[in-house]
Amino acid sequence: MIMNVIFLGTLGIYHPLIAAYEYLGQLKTDDISNLKFWGDRVSEARGDPLLVGYDQQGNGVYSLGAGVDVIMTQKSIEQMVKIFDRSEKDLIVQTVFIKRERILLFLHRAGQIKAINRLVTPLVKYLLNQELIAIQQQVENFRNKVRFD
């Protein structure tokens, strides 16, 4: 079955990125900041989905950030799929949430100032390390859902 997957969250360079790597079975939890695209503000600002890799069937796995409007963006993407006469079998959007979304967004915005970014980077890493199990659980639930469908 061909199915591209977009993991969608507030910031595509953090928790949806972790989810995408986890889904691909390539997540190394010893240092999550080594993941490709991690903290890449330029890619985040560009807006298009970040191609994290391909699964064993050759389907693209992507990470995407939509700020505070995650649900609205999910709705638009799902409608785009329908407009092009495609279905969930072609592209599926999976939202990824963490408890400390607001703090993460605040840190990300504060980090736009270079001097502050040095302080923010380890804080973001610490914060997301605390959320790893919850993110992995969301990916596992998604895997089960896809398997079941």
Next chain:
Amino acid sequence: MKIIYHCFGGSHSSVTAAALHLGMLNRNRIPTADDLMQIPFYDKTSDSDFGTIRFMGTDKFGHDVYVMGKKSFSNRYSSILMGVAKILESQDKIIMVNCMDRVNWSMKIGGFTSRRLGWAFLGRPIVSWGTARAFAQLVNLVEITRLKALQNKHDPQAT
């Protein structure tokens, strides 16, 4: 080709542009408030419509025309949806048109008053007046989009 006109609420400028594109409004005559209210979706959306891509019609060249409200996302929302189209290998079949730079203050204030505050009796005349003032700008935007769509039809690489 799919053409999506988008603005803040998907209720005024994008709907007017789509109506112009589809020939629902005469581009040579500034519309009255009654003309505008005849357009489907004009000043009739709610908060739950944000992000919804609504079909307005098909133009004489066979292009499907849609409208969408994307809140304060700038061109980044276009990038997101163009990226999705690319994943679906359909990036040469879509044109995203941002109407926000054609919106004047009257439209913003009237739209906010009518849609967000729910005071249509107050906001509607203001937003209609603003739309009439921005009409020439919207005509210009639609003409550019029409040309782009026709160009793409003959040369998909031209996007």
